[in-house]
Amino acid sequence: MYTVWNTEIYCRVNDIYTYYSFFNKLVNEYDYNAKDLWLYLDRIKTFEAVEDMSFLIRELCDYANMMNQLSSKYDKYPRHFLTTHKIACRNYNRMKKEFSEELFKKRINKQYECSFGDYIFIYPDSTQDIKDEATMQNNCVASYIDKVIDGECHILFLRKRNKPDESLVTIEVRNNHIVQARRRFNDDVTAEDQKTIDAFNKKFANKEDKAA
Structure with missing residues (x-):
């Protein structure tokens, strides 16, 4: 005992x-x-x-x-x-993982930065911006950096116009079309988010990706 x-x-x-x-x-x-x-x-x-x-x-x-x-x-x-x-x-x-910032910057396509109503689309300026997004959103978007550098896709951030530094929706674009959009923890987007996504897709339909 x-x-x-x-x-x-x-x-x-x-x-x-x-x-x-x-x-x-x-x-x-x-x-x-x-x-x-x-x-x-x-x-x-x-x-x-x-x-x-x-x-x-x-x-x-x-x-x-x-x-x-x-x-x-x-x-x-x-x-x-x-x-x-x-x-x-x-x-x-x-x-x-460390990435080539020089190669990443060659893929940046600022034509995708636009606004619709209360929303804005932001193109990250560096691979660290994407890592920050992954951290704030608790998602796996950092694994897409290689795909961006290789020209397979683009990553955008959808945010409120009055809160541009606050993560909201992580976006994947392929061939000028949003193919994936997720909120934090990979939750589905809201109806309001979807309207903005649809407006983006309509705007860039049939346009050429200048960074491709």
């Missing part, structure tokens, strides 16, 4: 040490707000049914470490953390 009791105490003390060690790392190294972080961990523990708080904070620290290396624009407090962390792990190696 003495040995078992000591083992249980050791494990509990170790868990507490682990928790505060990673908590402090998130605050001091990744600029998390201590109060917001505490409330976030408590909410995720409750709504995602995580019983081991030490496990949860280690996973969050791992997520912050990966995302911080790829883009400063990541969501520090994702609503669905466990799903977001899985997506981040899947995309991490893809997004670490």
Whole structure:
């Protein structure tokens, strides 16, 4: 009993040490707000049914470490953390890849930048812009950078005119036609989004891709 009791105490003390060690790392190294972080961990523990708080904070620290290396624009407090962390792990190696900015810039086609009502289409200026989009949208658009460089497609960002820096819909264009459009977590677009997409396709129908 003495040995078992000591083992249980050791494990509990170790868990507490682990928790505060990673908590402090998130605050001091990744600029998390201590109060917001505490409330976030408590909410995720409750709504995602995580019983081991030490496990949860280690996973969050791992997520912050990966995302911080790829883009400063990541969501520090994702609503669905466990799903977001899985997506981040899947995309991490893809997004670490270095690409030729010179080749990418040759593919940039600013003719696609246009606006319809409250929406604007933005062409990324660099491969990092696409990595930022992947991070903010929690999707795999970074894996399309090679396709852009190879001339297979274009990637555009559909955003609200009054919020041009806020990710909304990630767009894939082939042969002057939008073939794929997804919101965050690859959710479907709204009816309003679709009207704008249809207007884009109508505008560029039968036009030649000048960057092809």
